[in-house]
Each structure stands twice: as structure tokens, then as C-alpha cells.
Amino acid sequence: HGKLIRSIVAEVLIKLNKREKILPDHLVGIQDRVEDVKHLLDEGSLDVRYLVIHGMGGIGKTTLAKVVFNQISGRFNGCSFLLGVQEAARDGKIVQLQKQLLSEILNSTPVEIFDSDAGINQIKRRFRHKKVLIVFDDLDERDQLSMLAAKGNWFGLGSRIIITTRDTNNLAIEEYKIYQMTELLYHHALQLFSKHAFGMDSPPHDYDDISCNITRMTGGLPLALEVIGLFSLSQRKPIWKEMLKKL
Template identity: 55%
Template sequence: MKRKRDDSDAATSSSTGGVSESLGDEFDVFLNFRGPDTRLNFTDHLYHSLDGAGIRVFLDDAEIRKGEKIGGELLRAINNSRIYVPIFSRDYASSAWCLRELVHMVECLRRSTDKAILPIFFNVDPYDVKLGTGLYIDALKKHEDRFSYDELRRWKEALTEVASIKGWHCKDIGQGELIKLVTNEVLRKLSRGVGVVPDHLIGIDDHVQAVMDLLGKDSLDVRFVVIHGMSGIGKTTLAKVVFNQIASQFQGCSFLSDVCEFSQLGKIVKLQNRLLSEILKSQSIKVQDTDSGINMIRGRCRHKKVLIVLDNLDKRDQLAKLAEKCDWFGSGSRIIVTTRDISFLKIYKNNVSMHPKAYQFYEMGEMHDSLAIRLFSRYAFESDTPPLEYDKITREIVKITGGLPLALVVIGSSLCNESEEGWDDVLTKLKKMPHKEVQDILKGTCSQGVHQTS
């Protein structure tokens, strides 16, 4: 999204609420550049490349400002963007606005772990930006009469810090190829951390390693890994953790939650549309029906290395409409499926049940008692162990629930800061409830939003 404003516009955005209050939330990338140097060439081409890939871009024309403070819409855009792309050109340091923006980007980077700066050196060397030559030093000297010593110092520190970050130099590469590299790197960084996981993850590491082994990082084949086990055991959480760790290694990624529920509601087309939009990074994908969706998936993804998670499948046709065959995807692709029951994945030859060769299976079992107590305690007591007076009742609850992570989280959360009478009441009800009934209740809880540990 481009933003070109004059002083009156700036004043309006900083003094009123409404739409501009939330504009920063719309952006993935903030482009920082000196307009006369690159606005009508390199920066314009880069903007359209990023925008065409479905990336939300704030492209700001700093040359039209007359004020001396960053505020309003611009401040929010910087604060809320995930990736900053400063384009260092020969006259970049002559723009006080560029330098102010750069300082604020560096400050945001220092305060956050999920932001990044990707510098581009356009007809300059990193050594110039680090103030190793007179190019930027002379430009900064011209600001001495207008700006304080402290502000000039912050500008110099920001330039030196950002110039030390690995970026791109356009000296030995064509602009088209450079723009392609930048766009791909932005897509790679934005693909990280797609799946949100619970705050307290107990006993997940061994499961993650086992699934990683089945995925086979360096194998060029297309592989399906099926995570299966009873409801509430932690299949979705495991899939999210694995997805977050390896998403950056793929050209396109998609995590489709609750496929079974969408299927029951007749919304598989919606999932096909989402899968294509996320993998191709395009909002213009419009699937009309399931057949056209199948054709688009196998036609548009067959040369891409993709990572897809299909969460909570229970029928073969759900898989058939989203990721049925290996040749739908490029070499090295991985499809992770979570399901309670793997029987629908079997194929039959001469009345003998078997699974396709491309499939790897991982069954999740119940948590060990020590880990289950620790998980329950995190939610019930905000501690790794229960208080001595609650040790016995904690162990009884863990035993009754069978060590199911979802049960431990839901029940532990409900008992946090509860009276002794409340604990006794819950335990009494659980004792009267068969194990299967506990699971059925938890399935209902999942559908209402507590599904991250299912």
C-alpha cells in the first residue's frame, strides 16, 4: 500500500482516531528510501514485486514532509511492520526523514525478537554507509546547523549498525534478479511462526525430533507424515511446533486447521482457496468448485517445494481434494496430516490392507506421569510442581484424565485460584465420568476454541 501525504494529512492522522489508528497492522514490510534516487525505478519495481507476491507493503514518500517529528500513521506503520527494507542510495544521508526512520526501525528491532532489517546497497558500498568514506560523512555534516549533536549521533549509530547487517549489493547483479532475491527472502521470513502454540509446552521435544526424523530434511522425495492418536493427545500442537521450525526451508507453506469441520460444513473449496493463496502468496486466487481447485493445486504447485499441514482429517476424500498425490508438488515437499484414526488412509490390493509407500506414521501416546503433573501444575498453580497439600489430588486428576494434555490444560486452568471445595467437587465429578466421556467433553471444548493442544 502506498502512502503519500502532505502536512495536513500528517496532522490529521496523528490527531484523530478511526481507520488510521490501525493502519500499521496492515503491513508486513516498510520500505525506507530517498525518493529522488530510486522512487521511479528500483523502489517502484521492488514495491510491485512484493505487492504481487501478496505481501503488504508500506511505501512512504519522505521527500514531501516539512515537519521534524515522526508521528501518526508513519509511526504506527514502522512500529507494526515486521520487516524493514532500507535502500541506501548515494544521496540517502542527505534526507533527514530517511535517517529518522532508520533510527526508529533500529529501536523497534532492539525491542522485538520477530522483526528484521534487510538492507539494500544501491550504488553504494556498506563501507560508505558505515561512514568509512566521505560520501555519507559529508552529507551528515550538512545537517549540523539544523539538528542537535545527540540526533546526529543516533543517525551515525543507526547507519553503522544497519550497514553491518548482511544485505544485498546491486553492483554485481541485475536489478531484476536482485528484486527477485529480496522478494523470496521476505517471503521466507514471513513464513516463520505461522502456527500459534500454547505458552507451556511440556514433553514435546522427543515428539518433535521423532517427526523431524520421519520428514527427512535432506530427502528430495515428496513425503507424507501422519501424526495420529486419541483426541486431546497433542497432535495439533506437535504439528504447529514442527511447522514453525521448518517453514523457512520451503518455497510455500500452508497450515489448514480443522479440515474435518470445514468438510462437514461443505467448505472444502474455501480450504483449497486458502491453500493456494498461502502457497502462491496471492490474494487473487478464486476457486470456483472442488474440481477446479484440485486442478489448480496440482497445476500451480507441482514445481514448488511446499510444506502443508492438514489438521484433523477423518475421510479420504478430504485428502483427495487438498493433497492427494506426490506429483502434485515439487521435489522435497512435505505434507503433514493429523488424525485420530488412520484407517481411512489404507488402500487395498488383493484384499490386503496397506498404506501408500510415501506415507510415514507417528503415533502419539499419553504423557508420562511426571510430565503430566508438571503440565497440570503450570496451569493450576503457575508452577512446575503442586503445593504439598495438593499433591495427592493432583495425581488423582492426572490418573483419571489419562495424561491427556488437553484435559490437563482445561481442568488445570479451571481450578487455578479455586477453593478446596471447588477442587473436591471437580474430582468427584471426574471419578463418576468414564475415561471415554472425558474425551468426548474435551472434543466439544476443542470445537469452542481450546484446540491448540488437541
């Protein structure tokens, strides 16, 4: 019974997690990817691990990171999901991210920090013995990481740091695992297109061929399927044919 109760408690804690990320209603082909990521995270091991989710824009990195975060964050002593690190760094807002990181993980009101060095010191001091889960979304340079999570020894045993990025060339992390995002499988792509274009899992009969063609053209990129699907929703069939010619 002990095992069952523990797993129920873990589930409840996850459900209660206020930091749950909001996801689109219809996700396709996600659970297999989640399992792969969880496998790479190797939660059982006690060391601190970095995992990079890599892939082109619109392929679904942030979405995948959110699903993983929602599923496992309850098993850590603190968690934080920082969106758009690259953009924040460009706008000189790293200190703001440090504050968000500290207050989310400590579950407290914002910590006062005046510069990024002070932020680094706080992070190192407060998280050294905490098992944390942090997602840095869209982080693409070592400099950004050096102010947020430069080294594994900043964090307690069992901590996991997930990074999503379009470009790994300038990350220069000592040791990390990589999850390479791939395009959606064709049947998932068609399902996603149909959801957006018709609100159904598969296209209506007379839109079968054209939907398949459009889906094939988008190359299994969720963002493209979403945009073209939503656009198609508002159009009549002759315009679809025109659109297909342009793709």
C-alpha cells in the first residue's frame, strides 16, 4: 500500500502545484516525447543534470518543456519556469529573472537584488541544498546561464536544469544531455491541422486530399500547422487550392 499512497500523494501535490503551465487544448504526439525527456533526465540519479531541448523555431520545444514541468515539478523542493531568457538578457532584465527564480523556488515575496552579482550570490547560497527543477526557456548563450545557473554545484543533489534553445553553439555547458526535437509524425500533423481547420481529429471527407497535401507541405511543424489550419478555417475550398499552390 505504501507505494500506492506515495504515488497518490505525489499526484495530488502535482495537481496542487500553483505553478502549473497552461497548455493548448489539443496536444498531439506529446507523451512519447515526454517519456524520452524523462528518461534523459534520469530522475533517480543523485547528481545535478542539465538537459537541452534543441530544435528549430515553432517545433514545440517550449510546449514540451511545459508538459514535462507540469508532470514532474511536484517531485522537487522548488521549481521555476523562466520564459524567454534570451529576450530578457537582450533587454537588460537578467536581474528580474534572478528575482523570479529566487521567489518562485523559495515560494516567497520577491527578494531585493540590486545587481546580477548579488543575484548570483543569492542563488548559490539559497539553492545549494535544495533539489530544484528549473526550466530556462529560449536560452542561447553561456553568458545568460552564467548569471542564473552556471554550475551544477550551485544546486542541491538531484536538481534538474532544462534549457530550450534553437542554437547550441554558444551554450558551452560542461556536461549536458540533449533532446533533439523532430517534426511531428504525419498522422499527428494531420490530426493537428484538422483540429485547427475543422475542430475535428480528421478532415471531412471532401477535404481529405487537400488537407493531406497541406499537411505534407508544412513538414510537421506545429506552429505552421496551427497558423495554416486557423487560416483555412475561415476560407472556402477554392482559396485552399490557391494556398496550396503558394506553399
